Amino acid sequence: MTAVLSIQDLHVTIGRGARAANVLRGVSLEVQPGEVRGLVGESGAGKSMLGRAVLGLLPADARIGKGGIAFAGRDFLTLPERERRDLLGRQIALIPQDPMTSLNPVKRVGDQIARVLQRHLALSRRQALQRATELLAEVAIRDPQRVLDLYPYEISGGMRQRVLIAMAFGCDPSLIIADEPTTALDVTVQRQVLQLIERLRERRGAAILFVTHDLGVVAKICRTMTVMHAGRVLEDGETADVLTRPRHPYTRALLAATPRADRPADALRPVPPALIESLWSEAHRLDRLSIVGGT
């Protein structure tokens, strides 16, 4: 079985010359068809950068030093711009982090869902709007017909996230990158949105790369997980294995720092600064080696 997403030894640098900073230092990971892979790590670990690299949304001053991204066996980085755009939205979709700002404020909800359907599925506007109604019903929005006619500012944050989820699943993509899709939502809404993503995935069978810093979310919906820090993969495996028998000290520290209902609150320990320190100095040592090695 070909992996739907295969990232090999990906290096990404932001900025040039003396101000250049490595954000990804040789990341490799694979997502199999239908797999839900959690991608966890603290802020600055490079997990969002990885998602953006896959979507071709790296900032203008970012550079892919070496490594490759393959989508369903096709080299994504050398793909002509036009062919890549045909894949975006069609085969690879994004559930963005912030539902409040990710919808166009001056476009009706219906038009925005219809746009992606019309772009990829050769539907007429009417058919696209009809399909959008079905999609909204599928993400459990009551009275979808009426919501189509509303503007984003007229609906709640949870509802906007549902709309974005509907858009992501709209063309039945084979890979969805969910970039912390529940971070900006209330805890009660978070649960519903997670259930929704899970249910849609079961029905549609898309693979999901679930970027998050919440181990609880990973435990709930991801079968496999990857732990990142300082732009490197530290640990990778079945979620159940990683969470019960973490091999890397950083993963262990992360678990100890996560609140759990079955443990007293005072058992919580922050990730030891010395550990973080040593991880960063290791990363910087690798940077120096790669410069000497002349990549």
Add this chain to the structure above:
Amino acid sequence: MVDTAVSVPMQQPSRWAIGFRRGGARLWVGGAIVAALILVALLAPWIAPHDPIEQDLLSGQLPPAWMQGGDTAYLLGTDSLGRDVLSRLIYAARVAVVVGFVAALLAGAIGITLGLIAGSFGGWIDQATSRLIDVWMAFPPILLSIVLAAVIGAGLTSVILAIVVVDWTRFARIIRAETAVQLQRDYAMAARVIGLNRGQTLRLEILPNLVPLVVTLLAVEMGVAILVEVILSFVGISVAGDTPTWGGMIAEGRQIIYQSPWVMAFAIGCVIVSVVGFNLLGDGLRTALDPVQRR
């Protein structure tokens, strides 16, 4: 499915009604002044009591009808050649309206296009356009218009051209900055992720968000264009001499300011009211259309 379903609050009053209410008095007063101006210009031949160039040398410099020595046949009095001031003001509105609308729309079309291109491509294209705008704006605008109109020759077309050539920078500068800002927003990124190319993103997603800004700029520019036309006709390089213009009337009235100040006063009054009207309308429309303020 019912457990996670969400619905929207019941329908609020129509968005148009809300927008118009929010526009407030400025929208109404500005709109009324501009509408009146357009009506007067359109209906000039029917509402003007006299032929604007018909001379009645025996009743030259008559004061307005309500003043000592006034004649009810000449409501706002006559100028030194005995031409009816009211009729001349009414006909002059035609030139003002045509110049205001055509010049503003053309300047807007050029400025908005260049602004969108500069703002979205960035790099050297942006640099080149921005420097061009800087150099352009270093010229005193009125002087440049006068020189241009003098070089191209008198006439309606050259007045419009002179205004367009000078004033496209007002649009380009602001639209460029706003395009760059909008492109940084999450929704613009979301548009790229569904596979829209640069042109589609600009046209379908960014431009609709610039509409409030564009409308405001257009309204203000119409006022500015009217003002420039007045200045050009004041110095005598606007339309042909026998066509009444507000600027021309101010110039004529200046000669007889001590004997019949009303000629100049009424013309100046018309200019002020029109420019204020356009500015109020622009302001009101911005408030009414702005989606950010809709919240």
